[in-house]
Amino acid sequence: MLGYFTEVNSVETVNARMGATINPRVRQVMSSLVGHLHAFVKDVQLTQEEWEYAINFLTRTGQICSDERQEFILLSDTLGVSMLVDAVNNRRPAGATENTVFGPFHVAGGPVRPMGYNVNLDGRGEKCLYRGRVVDLQGEPIAGARIDVWSDSVDGFYDVQQPNIQPKWNNRGTFITGEDGAYHYLGIKPVSYPIPDDGPVGQMLIALGRHPYRPAHMHYLIVAEGYQKLVTHIFAAGDTYLESDTVFGVKKSLILDFKKVEGDSIQWEAAFDFVLVRR
Incomplete structure (x- = not known):
């Protein structure tokens, strides 16, 4: 019996209150979380005012969330947590395409288009031909791979951010x-663009002396029967923000030279092969 809560025995006292029959994984995760949280409070000697500010910050973060905006994902992204979780869960052999952060702007259930379709519906921006193959580690083609792609507009906004404009x-x-x-x-x-920075996460970035920008990229979600799901980007080489991506999503293997094309209808070409790993 540990007795009453004290500064010295805080972790042990809180964790001892867990029931004897709870899920073992819940016990493991929550015991570690309590330990790290209490160690943090003791390490920085958190003041009452700072604790109250933190509660208010999390409250405001939740209040600004909506079906179109997920401020907690932005918080996770900008603290590097999203990329760390991704790295822990997607260790792949050499030669496989690397994962990166999913981001908050994917929309499920989009229509399947025929190959060669122009996804740029508003007709604005510099046209680019995207091409390549989806293959396995031996270089063999993968048929039936579902490739979901999405990017920002020429103004740096996704369509869900501008439902009455795009x-x-x-x-x-x-x-x-x-x-x-x-x-x-x-x-x-x-094009490069800032993450939504008019909320609590944007205020945090300002306080940390950080910018809100992501380098130019195209998103990919690729699934194929018998293979690991791939969530990744291709990044435009030469972008100003490659080494300071606010969500830490850039990996060297995903940086691509977009080739300039001389023509009336297409200005750029981006060729990239995606290498999947069997489940």
Whole structure:
């Protein structure tokens, strides 16, 4: 019996209150969480005013969330937690395409488009041909891979951020590979943009002396039967924010030279092969 709560025995006292028959994983996770939280409070000698500010910060973070905006994901992203969870859960062998952060702007259930479709519905921005293959570690094509793509507009906003300005499904598309594992579609060369910074997370970044920008990228979600799901980006080489991405999502292997194309209808070409790992 530990007795009453004290500063010295705080962790042991709190964890001892857990029931004897609870889920073992819940016990493991919550015991560790309590231990680290209490160690943090003791380490920084958290003041009452700072604790109250933290409660208020989390309250405001929840209040600004909506179906279109997930401020807690932004908080996780900007603290590097999203990327760390992703790294822990997606360790892959050499040669496989690396995962990166999913982000808050994916929209499920988008229409499947034919290969070659132009996902840029508002007609604005520099046209880009995206092409490549989906293959396994041996370089063999993967048929039936579902490729979900999405990017920001030329103004740096996703369609869900501007529902009354951009057409629905603007710069989004879903494609299914054939027997050759190849894909190709038209979009625009993405631009760097700030994450929504008019809320608590933006205030936190200002206090930390950090900018809110992400480097230009195209999102990919690729699923194929028998293979691990791939959530990744391709980043435009030369972008100002590659080494200071506010959500820490850039990996060297995902940086791509967008090639300039001389033509009337297409200005850029982005060729990238995605390598999946069997489950």
